[in-house]
Amino acid sequence: MQQLFPEIEPYQSELLAVDATHQLYVEQCGNPQGQPVLFIHGGPGAGCSTKDRRFFDPEKYRIVLFDQRGCGRSKPFGSLTDNETSFLVADIEKIRHHLSIESWHVFGGSWGSTLALVYAQSHPQSVLSLVLRGIFLGRPxxxxxxxxxxxxxxxxxxxxxxxxxxxxxxxxxxxxxxxxxxxxxxxxxxxxxxxxxxxxxxxxxxxxxxxxxxxxxxxxxxxxxxxxxxxxxxxxxxxFLTDNQILANCEKITEIPMIIVHGRYDIVCPFDNAWLLHQALPKSQLVISKTAGHASIEPETTHHLINATNKMLTL
Incomplete structure (x- = not known):
């Protein structure tokens, strides 16, 4: 079984103003010359943890993490003002431009998978690959x-x-x-x-x-x-999505390499979310964690996610 990579500390962290109200906490870890990867946390509202840095080989990846509007270390804490999906997608592009990254790998779990998919469908040229876990399609x-x-x-x-x-x-x-x-x-x-x-x-x-x-x-x-x-x-x-928005726009990301990891016994985001996404994107790879629910820290899911991030390095 693959284990999380060793604990690391950021080599840079900052608050990035994205509008007149919101400042986003952004950190970078790993190798500044490595392949850039963006970690998108779940929730919405969960924020990043120190374990989130550890799904990536720190010698090979330039790991970028951020706390979405109003949560984690972003300011103002708890704010729901101008806090919508389109704003979050725009924030991701602002971070990419701010860090002078041409394109990057994107990793997202749960709500992070939702936001990663909407971002990729909005800016496919910015995404090298997608690693998604615990798919949430955001439908009623x-x-x-x-x-x-x-x-x-x-x-x-x-x-x-x-x-x-x-x-x-x-x-x-x-x-x-x-x-x-x-x-x-x-x-x-x-x-x-x-x-x-x-x-x-x-x-x-x-x-x-x-x-x-x-x-x-x-x-x-x-x-x-x-x-x-x-x-x-x-x-x-x-x-803040239109009806069935993600599945209806999958043709925009058919050529982006994608690995989907989903727990067979996920009660928070049932498995059919991942199945439907995979059917809409037949070039994607669907990996089922047969002994897991929703969380990324469950051993089999961690194993599959690290295998996925290692695989994306070879693209």
Whole structure:
């Protein structure tokens, strides 16, 4: 089994102003002369972690990571102002130009796969290859599966009950809009309670086997606040995508080398997301993690992702 590469520190980090409001945290790791690769984190609102640097050979890659608008180390923290998919795509191009990178490999998981696909379809000339994990197509049925009583809530019925119990009116508020209204409302204590409940519900569903360390690392108060509010913000607006946008625009990226890694038992983003994408892009390679759920830190998924990033170096 492939393991994560050793821990590394950035050789450069900065705050990059992308408009009058938002400054994005951007860091670079690995070899400044290596092949450039962009890591796009999930959520929306999750931010990058130190483990995200470690999916790439630091001797061969120039690794670029950034925290999307309003989350992680970007400023202003928690801001949902001008926070839409088109703005995030434009931000990625601003980072590329700022770093004087002609084109780069792009790696994205979960929401990061969504954003990577929309970015590649908007700027195919900028993308050397795609490594995608835990595909999320951003359609209404994809959000309903996890957060509006869909299939995921039936599999983890006990976790779902605990989530709904945090709402003042319980089960009657089992909609993304109800959660969003509370999390963006005036009652900050209740907003924080629902944000923590949302994050705990989702992260507990991410791994095939319970992983308390992973859960704790992704559900502290700050992480829960941005993950939950950002996700609800995007979901109530259909991820700021047109109907079935990603699958409808796959012809724009048919020639970009792509490896798709997806857990067979992914409850957050079911496997048919990856299957449909692969069918729309028959030149892509679909790798199934047969003993994994959604999370990138599950051993088989980590193994396949590192194999994928190593393979992209040979293009």
């Amino acid at each position: 049925q994809d959000t309903q599966w996890t957060f509006e009583g869909g299939g995921g809530t039936r599999i983890f019925a006990d976790y779902w009950h605990e989530y709904l119990a945090c709402f003042p009116d319980g089960e009657s508020q089992q909609s993304i809009k109800a959660a969003y209204d509370i999390m963006t409302g005036d009652d900050k204590a209740l907003a924080k309670k629902i944000a923590n409940a949302w994050a705990n519900w989702e992260i507990r569903c991410c791994t095939l086997e319970p992983n308390e360390e992973f859960l704790a690392g992704a559900t502290d108060d700050d992480s829960s606040w941005t993950l939950s509010r950002h996700e609800a913000h995007f979901m109530v607006h259909d991820c």
